[in-house]
Amino acid sequence: MDVLLQQLINGLILGSLYALVALGYTMVYGILELINFAHGEIVMVGAMVSVSVLVALTAAGVPVALALPLALAAAVVVCVVTGVLVERVAYRPLRNAPRLAPLITAIGVSIVLQNLAMIFWGRQYLSFPPVIEVQVYAVLGATVSNIQILILVVAALTMGGLLLLVNRTRLGRAMRATAQNREVAGLMGVDVNRVIAATFIVGSALAAVAGLLIASYYGIAHYNMGFILGLKAFSAAVLGGIGNIPGALLGGLLLGVIESLGAGYIGDLTGGFLGSHYQDIFAFLILILVLTFRPSGLLGERVADRA
C-alpha cells in the first residue's frame, strides 16, 4: 500500500473538515474582527445533536435516507439558534468596547457551552450509529471508504454554496460591504445588525454540517471535542489569511495534509524521538510560524497589525 498517497487522502478528508469549521471563524472575523472562540463549541453542539437525533430516529425504525437529513436539520436548527443567541447576548453589546472585552466573553461563552453540553449529555462519548455500511475502495494502492467520499462531497457542496452566497447574492454583497467598512456600509443602507446576524446564522449552519461530518468521521461525539477542533480550524483560517474565504479553504486543506503527513513521518524525521501522538502540535506550530513570518496568511492582503 502506498503510504504517502494514503496519508495525502486522509489529510484531504481531515482538511475539508477543518476548512468547513475555519469558514465560520473567517466569516465572523472578516466582519467583526472578532475571534469567535465559541465557534468550535457550536460545531460540538452540532455533532452532539445530530448524533443524539440519529440514534433516536434509527432506534424508532426511521430509514437512514430520512434519518440522516432529519438529524442534520435538527443540528442546523439548534446550532443556528445557539449561534444567534451567542451573538446577541455576548458580542453585540460589546461591539464598541475595547478589543479584549469580546474576546474574553467569547472564552466565557465557550466554557458555558461546553459545560452545558457536559451536564446535558454527560461525560461519556456518544457513538455515531453505524447507519452507513462501510465500504472500502482501493485507489492506486491506497484505500478510501464511502464515508470519506461522502464527507468530501458534502463538504465541497457546502463550500460551493457558501461561495455562491457570498459572491452572487444581495446578502453576500452586503456581507462583503460590511466587512470592508461597517460604518460606510450602514450609510449605504445596509442593515449592519441583520448582516452580522446572518453571518452568524450561516457560520453556525456550516458548523452544524461540520459537526455531523466530524462525528461520522471519528465515529464519536464528545462534549469537549469542540475546543481543540476550534483551535485547529482557527489556525487553518490564519494560515490561509483570516477574513478571506478561499484562504480558509486552502488553509484547512493544507493543515489537514500537513497534520496527517506530519503524524505519519514525524517518527522517521526525529529518529523515533517524537511519535505520532504529537499530531496536535502541528496546528499550533503552524499558527506561531505563520503569525511570526507572514501574519496576513497565504492569501490575505491585509496587514495584521492594525492595532
Place this chain on the structure above:
Amino acid sequence: MIGLLPDRLYRDRRIAWAAFGVLAVLLIALPFLVEAGLGRTWVRILDFAMLYVMLALGLNIVVGFAGLLDLGYVAFYAVGAYFYAILASPQFGLHLPFWVLLPMGAGIACLFGVLLGAPTLRLRGDYLAIVTLGFGEIIRIFLNNLNAPVNVTNGPQGINMIDPVRLGGHALTRPIELFGVQISGPHAHYYLFLGLTLLVIFAAIRLQHSRIGRAWAAIREDEVAAEAMGIHTRNVKLLAFAMGATFGGLGGGLFAAFQGFVSPESFTLMESIMILCMVVLGGMGHIPGVILGAVLLTMLPEALRYVGPLQQELIGRVAVDPADLRMLLFGVALVLVMLFRPQGLWPSPVRARELHPDNPDQVRQEQESLYDAER
C-alpha cells in the same frame, strides 16, 4: 498593604500603623482561626489561595499592566513546577535543594517567556492571545508525551514524591512545635506562602509605579502614542511578558513542592482561564482587586461543595454535580463581568473613572483632589 485602605487614612500615621498592626495580627492568626472554624482542609485551601494570589499578580503584570492577553500563562507555571519536580524527586534520583531550584525555575520560566514573546509580541492583541494559547497546549502535549524514549516527565502519570520545602533541615510538611504551638504542614506552608506573597505584592506595586510600569500603562492605553513618546514598545512588552512568566515559574515551583505531585492535568487551558478570571473579575491592573479576585475564585469551588447537599434538600436529588457547576459558573461570570462591570469587582480608581466618567461619586472625588491641589 498600600492601596487596601482609603488614602485619607494614611495621612494619619497613627491610624495607618494601627491598621497595619491589626492586619498583621489577623494574617498571622488566620490559619488558626480558619482551622478552628472550618477545619484543616480550609487551611490548605488558604495555602492555595496564596499561591493563586501570586500567580494572578504575575498574570496581572501581563494582562492588567501591559494590556497583553496571555491565554497560555499556565505554561510558565508548568515549566516552574516540572523543573523543580524533575530535579528534586526520585524521577532521576536527584534531590537538589529547594532554595536553589526555586529561583532557577523562575529564571527558566522567564527564559521561556522571552523565547515565546520575542517573535510574537509584534502581533496585535487577539493574535497574541491565540499564540499564547497554542504555546500552552504545546507545552502540555510535551509534558504528556515526554515519557518515551527517554522518560523525562513520566507522561500522564506525572511525577510523584517530590521533595518538600526544607527550612534549615526541617521538612515543612512535618508538624513542628514552636513556642509551645503545634504548627502543622499546611500552617507552615501558609506562613511561607504569605511571606512570598507579600514579596510579590511589594514587587508588583513597585513595578507599577516605576518608569517601566508607567510605560506599560502607556502601551496599554495607546501603543502608537506610547511609541511616539519614545518608549521602546517591543522591549517593554517583552519585559512584561518575561516578568509575568517569572512569577508563573515561581508559583510552579512552590506548587510542586507543596503538592508533592505534578501531572499534566494540573496545567490545562482551564487553569490559565481560571487565573485570567481572577485578574478580570478582581479588576485588571489593580493589585488589591486582583488579590480579591484570586481569593474569591479559589474559595468559590470549595463553597460549591455545599451545593450538592443543598440540591438534595431542595429538589430531593443531586441534579447537577457541583464539580461540573464550577466551570459553568466561571464561564457565566466571565461573560457577565465583561458585559456589566468590565472594570472588575474592585477596579483601580483611574480605570473606573475611564469606564464610567459620569459616575457622580468619582467626579466629586476628582474635584476634591483638585481642590486639595489648589490649596
